[in-house]
Every structure is written in structure tokens, then in C-alpha cells.
Amino acid sequence: MAQPAYVQGTLDTLLSADGSVDPAAVSLADTTFVVLDLETTGGAPDGGGITEIGAVKVRGGQQLGEFGTLVNPGVPLPPFITVLTGITEAMLRPAPPIETVLPALLEFLRGAVLVAHNAPYDVGFLKAACARHGYPWPAPRVLDTAALARRALTRDEVPNRKLGTLAHFFRSAVEPNHRALDDAKATVDVLHGLIERLGSYQVHTLGDAIEFAKAITPAQRSRRHLADNLPHVPGVYIFRAADDRPLYVGTSKDVATRVRSYFTAGEKRARISEMLTAAVRVEAVECAHALEAEVRELRLIASHAPPYNRRSKYPERVVWLKLTAEAFPRLSVVRKFADDGATYLGPFSSRRTAELAAAGVYDAVPLRQCNHKLSLRTKTPACALAELGRCPAPCEHEITPEEYDVRAALPFRVATSGDPGPVIEAILARIETLSDRQRYEEAATLRSRLIALLRALIRMQRLDALTRLPEIVAARRNDKGGWEIAVIRHGRLAAAATSPPREHPRPTLDAARLTAETVLPGPGPVPAASAEETERVLAWLERVDTRLVETSGDWVSPARGAARFAALLTRAEVAASAQDSTVRLSVTDRSDDARSLRL
Structure with a gap:
């Protein structure tokens, strides 16, 4: 058979966010496939056995190698399998067992994409064999030619998606005959024929082909091009309608990869499917690092109230x-x-x-x-x-x-x-009294009130401690050797930058401070930003790898403030979620003696 005319995708492989080659972005012409077929004793993978393995390794239409062997399944061979395949018990008796064959097969599969017709069946038997004999399953990417055919071929072209039917349609040089190696060779020809078809669907890469084989909606299929040419950087992405209205705002450490996920079978949210129908373009806003992306997302949602963001239904409703x-x-x-x-x-x-x-x-x-x-x-x-x-x-x-x-x-x-201890102690004393009287429903009601109050007290004191400070400059090293820098003023992210790898971060830090937003203080613990933004900043600052570079004052919380009741809050939340009336809560009093209270 002549070399197939592969649809030409880009020959430049795309890089993932960490700089390594993303296998899903490699063109189909440059992808190494191992096309595999198994013959088995029938039944389920955990009860049946493999009787024959056939595999062919190909890339760019050229055959790179073959792997074929009979396998002694260790169980009797049903007569109907002999009739179907022509394999007899006498043929299998001298064959090696699967535990002997697996190492060579797994080595043959290394680094390649596994292709099979009705792939879940073959993969299921291989995974069961690996688990049974202690071999780790390498979890290769899998492409199912039957699933591809269901998406790429119409009923007018083929009445069904059986391997024999497809091999005849694509004029395979080998006729399937229920022998593993011949069926694998026929599947190679079917794969080549399907890849030729995929070009008309704008499917050029391995990732595109895998997603094409899945059940995605027409809206996802028709809007796949919206994910083209987006950067692999931290940032915010905005789906826009024909009148340029923002429909949906999101954030990611890798904008291109995240946006591409909206056009896969994994995205099943009804509102997102509706949004994709109305979207005509995706705009990316590159950010210095993930914290800036999170903050920009919050601000954009608050400013534009995109209809498909859940939190924008009630923006700033506090x-x-x-x-x-x-x-x-x-x-x-x-x-x-x-x-x-x-x-x-x-x-x-x-x-x-x-x-x-x-x-x-x-x-x-x-x-x-x-x-x-x-x-x-x-x-x-x-x-x-x-x-x-x-x-x-x-x-x-x-x-x-x-x-x-x-x-x-x-x-x-x-x-x-300051110290909420007297208030918390009084509530706990009432809970204890109710519990002693076996009035557990009323005690649970008080527990809910305690949770709401403690959450608010802890949250407000944390926010207040940060928003009092005119400025904090902090940095953390990223995985590329540079430094993520944040200038925070009164709890608001005023500037963000990332210093180049192997360079001193001070020039970048000084430039960020000089260009930072002017933030004026105001009343309350969140005068300059939303509480959610300040909490995102706090979470970033409290990471173990974040370093405080400069502060304009002391970042402190009350010594006996609400934070000392964090463990009590956690236990109360666990008890409430479990609806458990026997969980005991304890609070440490001034003498550090623990008082336990049953809810």
C-alpha cells in the first residue's frame, strides 16, 4: 500500500508551560504509534486470558517494527474461540505465559501512542495482566480507531464500524481474520485512512485526534479554533460575544492549555456549552505570575459581571x-x-x-x-x-x-x-449545658452560630492586619529560576512582576515599586480591595516559599486574637458536616487547660 498522504500540521512542536515538549501538540505525522490487537479467551479482563498479541510500530506512514506472539493463557480455551480464530490448545501449550511476554511488550510500547480498534477492550486486558503480575501500567495515550471512525465517517459511507468493514472501505492490504498480527496490520491501514480524513475537521495533532474521538458538542467542535494562537503563560482569558461583551472570565497558569480544555469531552457544564455557542473570540491577558492572574480575574468579573461566571451574578454583594x-x-x-x-x-x-x-x-x-x-x-x-x-x-x-x-x-x-475568648466561652458554655440536658438539636443550632461567628472574626482580623500596612514587598522563586514579585498596598495588589532567571531581582523589584498603583487607606479591614482579593494575596504571602522583602510597618495580629480558635473552628466544621452530635470541641483557656464540650 502506498504511503498515506498525511494531513500536514505544523512541524514545530508546541511547548508546555514548563518548557518541555507537549506530546498532545505533536503533529500526527510526527507521532509514533503502536497499533495493537489481542486475541483472548473471551469474557472479562479479570477472568479471561490473552491468547495472542500482535503489534505494529509506525510513524509518518513508515513501519518501524513488529511484535507478535502466541500466549499461553493458563486457562482452558473455549471451543467457540478456536472456531473463531483458528487457535487451538495444542498451539498455545508451548507458548510463553503472559508474565514472560509483558516486559518485552511494555518495552515495545515505551514512548508511543497505543492504537487499537475498540481500545478499551484491549487496554482492559493488558492492565489486568500488569496488575496480576506486578508490572506498573505505563498509561500511554490511547487512540481508538473505532471511536475515530464513528466521528469521521457517515452511515452512508460505512454501515458499521467493524474492523473488517473499515478495512474494506480503506482498501487495506491485509484482510482481518481474527489473528492478532494480521488484525493489527489491518488497523494500521484503517488508522492511516482515518488520519487523512481528520484534516477536513481541522484535526492535525495527537491531542486534537484524541479529543475528536470523544463525544464533544457541535458548539465545541465549531469553536475549537478560538483556542488557536493563545500564549502558554499565566494570565486571564476572556470569552467575548459578537458585540465584544465579556461572556466568561477565567484564569490559569497556562492560558492556552486551559482554554483548549473547554473544547474537550471533559467539559460538560451546560452553561459553558451555552457560552461557547455565543462566543466569537477569546482574548488573553498575560500576567507576571499566577497571583496577578487571580487578582485580575476577580477585578474583571466585578467590573463586567460576565453572565456565565457564577460569582458575577451578585457582584460585590457583601x-x-x-x-x-x-x-x-x-x-x-x-x-x-x-x-x-x-x-x-x-x-x-x-x-x-x-x-x-x-x-x-x-x-x-x-x-x-x-x-x-x-x-x-x-x-x-x-x-x-x-x-x-x-x-x-x-x-x-x-x-x-x-x-x-x-x-x-x-x-x-x-x-x-482583639480577644474573642469571653464571647466564644459563653457560647461554648451554653452548648455544654444543652448537651448535658440532651437537647442536641438546639446544641447543633448554637454550633452553626459559633461557626459563622468564628469564621467572621478570624477572617476580619486577618484582613485587618494586612490592610493596615501601607506597603509590603514580597517575592517567591518560580520553577524557571526567576522571582515572582508582588507589591501590596493596604491589602491590594499594586504591582506584579517576574525577574529573569539567573539575574538579581532587585532592578525588577525597584521598577515594580516605582510603577505600582497608588493606594489610599480607608475605613474598615478591606478599604482598598475586595475581601476576596486580599484573601488571595494573603494566601500567596503565607506560602512557605514566599519571602518578605520589605514592609512599611509591623504585620501583626492580636496575640490572643481570633486565630487561636482556628483548631476549634475546624473541629466544629467537621462535626457539622458529619452531623455528629458526639464530636467534642475544646477551647484552651487562659491557663492552657483544655475544656471539652460535647455537641
Whole structure:
């Protein structure tokens, strides 16, 4: 048979993000294939055995080698297999067992793409044999000619996708006859014929062929070209509609590879399929490193509210828990942080979470829960909470503003900026009391409130510690020998850069500082950026390989702040997720004695 006319892809192999050759980007003409066929005793891979192996190694239409052998399966050969293949028990008796054949076969497969007709069947038997005899499966890339034929050929051309039918259609020089080596040779001709067809589908590389064989949607197939010519760098990618509206914003350490994944069978999200139908181009924004890419993604989503990003449905929708600045303060859920002398806790992602945390505060301290504006001269009738002893009745002047402040308001103020221990201890004491009385459902409710409150306290104190600093310059070494540099001002990423490998990072760092964004301080723990951005910055700063280069002040948190309850929060979350009423929580008191509480 004449050498097949391969569809010519680019001869330049693309590089992956780490600089190595990406096998999926190699053109089909430059890919080494091992086309394999097995004959077996039938049945499932874990119960049957291999009776014959045939394999042919090819590249660029040229045959590089053959591998063929009978195999003693170690089990009786069913009569119908003898009728089908012509292989008899007498032929198999002197043949080597599979454990003897496997090393040579695995060596023959090394570095090549495995091709088979109905590949899952053959691969299943080989993997089972490797597992049974202690050989590691090399996990080669696999191309299934039957799956390719289902995608590339129509019913008008071939009535079915059997190997014999396809071999006849492509005029194979070898007729399949249920003998492994002959069937492998016929599959080689089928593979060559299919590769010729793939060019009309713009399938030129190994990765394209593997994905083409999978069940992808028409929208994915028709939009595959949108992933062309994108850079293999950290950055943000934006799917845009015909009117240039951003439809979807994402980020990746390797933009090209990530965008290409949207056009594979692995992408099954309905909203993404809908988005691809409307997209006409993909725009890439190259970034200095992954942190800058994450931050830019957040900002773009907040600015443009792309319809297919889930988080952009409610951009910047955060709330705060506010302790009002009045004679008898009360808690209120508000939308904005203001410099009005009040005490704030947050931000919370939803009103429900804020109200849950507020309920936890009410469990710990006797803050009034009414919304009245109380007068120091005129009394207001008390509510039922006063009768139950849950409120000191400031409305009836049963308590002075000074006493109310000490008993109710001050513990909350201290908890937000310093030691939340008294508040947390009070909640835990109530949980313990309820548990002792076997009122476990009520104890679980208090546990949920404790979780919401502790999360907010820990989060706010972490944010506040960073946003107080006018500037932090930090760096971490990347895997190419350079340094990722970040200039952070009041918790906002003001500049990002990466120094070249084998060069001192100081010139790059100085240039980043000189060109960094001017960030002004403001009220609250997140005055200059969203809480989510500052948390991404914090996560990057707290990596073990990140080095602080310069700071304009001390980056500190309260010595007995909310962070010391992180282990307690984790245990409470584990108990809540397991809905376990027997998990015990412990909090360390001032004398470092552990007090255990059953939920």
C-alpha cells in the first residue's frame, strides 16, 4: 500500500508551560504509534486470558517494527474461540505465559501512542495482566480507531464500524481474520485512512485526534479554533460575544492549555456549552505570575459581571454586622462599612450568614435585639426577651448606658479587634449545658452560630492586619529560576512582576515599586480591595516559599486574637458536616487547660 498522504500540521512542536515538549501538540505525522490487537479467551479482563498479541510500530506512514506472539493463557480455551480464530490448545501449550511476554511488550510500547480498534477492550486486558503480575501500567495515550471512525465517517459511507468493514472501505492490504498480527496490520491501514480524513475537521495533532474521538458538542467542535494562537503563560482569558461583551472570565497558569480544555469531552457544564455557542473570540491577558492572574480575574468579573461566571451574578454583594454608636448599641446588618464610630464585623457573603453570626453574639452577650431608638429620658415598654432574662431592658432604664456598655457592647468590640475568648466561652458554655440536658438539636443550632461567628472574626482580623500596612514587598522563586514579585498596598495588589532567571531581582523589584498603583487607606479591614482579593494575596504571602522583602510597618495580629480558635473552628466544621452530635470541641483557656464540650 502506498504511503498515506498525511494531513500536514505544523512541524514545530508546541511547548508546555514548563518548557518541555507537549506530546498532545505533536503533529500526527510526527507521532509514533503502536497499533495493537489481542486475541483472548473471551469474557472479562479479570477472568479471561490473552491468547495472542500482535503489534505494529509506525510513524509518518513508515513501519518501524513488529511484535507478535502466541500466549499461553493458563486457562482452558473455549471451543467457540478456536472456531473463531483458528487457535487451538495444542498451539498455545508451548507458548510463553503472559508474565514472560509483558516486559518485552511494555518495552515495545515505551514512548508511543497505543492504537487499537475498540481500545478499551484491549487496554482492559493488558492492565489486568500488569496488575496480576506486578508490572506498573505505563498509561500511554490511547487512540481508538473505532471511536475515530464513528466521528469521521457517515452511515452512508460505512454501515458499521467493524474492523473488517473499515478495512474494506480503506482498501487495506491485509484482510482481518481474527489473528492478532494480521488484525493489527489491518488497523494500521484503517488508522492511516482515518488520519487523512481528520484534516477536513481541522484535526492535525495527537491531542486534537484524541479529543475528536470523544463525544464533544457541535458548539465545541465549531469553536475549537478560538483556542488557536493563545500564549502558554499565566494570565486571564476572556470569552467575548459578537458585540465584544465579556461572556466568561477565567484564569490559569497556562492560558492556552486551559482554554483548549473547554473544547474537550471533559467539559460538560451546560452553561459553558451555552457560552461557547455565543462566543466569537477569546482574548488573553498575560500576567507576571499566577497571583496577578487571580487578582485580575476577580477585578474583571466585578467590573463586567460576565453572565456565565457564577460569582458575577451578585457582584460585590457583601454585608456587615454593625454595632451602632448610640447610648444603647444594637446589632444591625448593613451593606456598607462607614467611618461613623460604630464597630463592624465582616464582610459576610450573605445576609443569612451575618444574621447567623449575630444570633451567636446574642447567645453570648445581652445585647438588645429591638430596633427602637431608645431615649435616655423616655421609657419604652420592654419586650418578652427582658422577661426571659435575655435582655437587661435598657428600654425601661433598668441599666445605665455605662453598665450596658460594659456588659453587652464591650465584649463584642473587643472580640472584633482583639480577644474573642469571653464571647466564644459563653457560647461554648451554653452548648455544654444543652448537651448535658440532651437537647442536641438546639446544641447543633448554637454550633452553626459559633461557626459563622468564628469564621467572621478570624477572617476580619486577618484582613485587618494586612490592610493596615501601607506597603509590603514580597517575592517567591518560580520553577524557571526567576522571582515572582508582588507589591501590596493596604491589602491590594499594586504591582506584579517576574525577574529573569539567573539575574538579581532587585532592578525588577525597584521598577515594580516605582510603577505600582497608588493606594489610599480607608475605613474598615478591606478599604482598598475586595475581601476576596486580599484573601488571595494573603494566601500567596503565607506560602512557605514566599519571602518578605520589605514592609512599611509591623504585620501583626492580636496575640490572643481570633486565630487561636482556628483548631476549634475546624473541629466544629467537621462535626457539622458529619452531623455528629458526639464530636467534642475544646477551647484552651487562659491557663492552657483544655475544656471539652460535647455537641
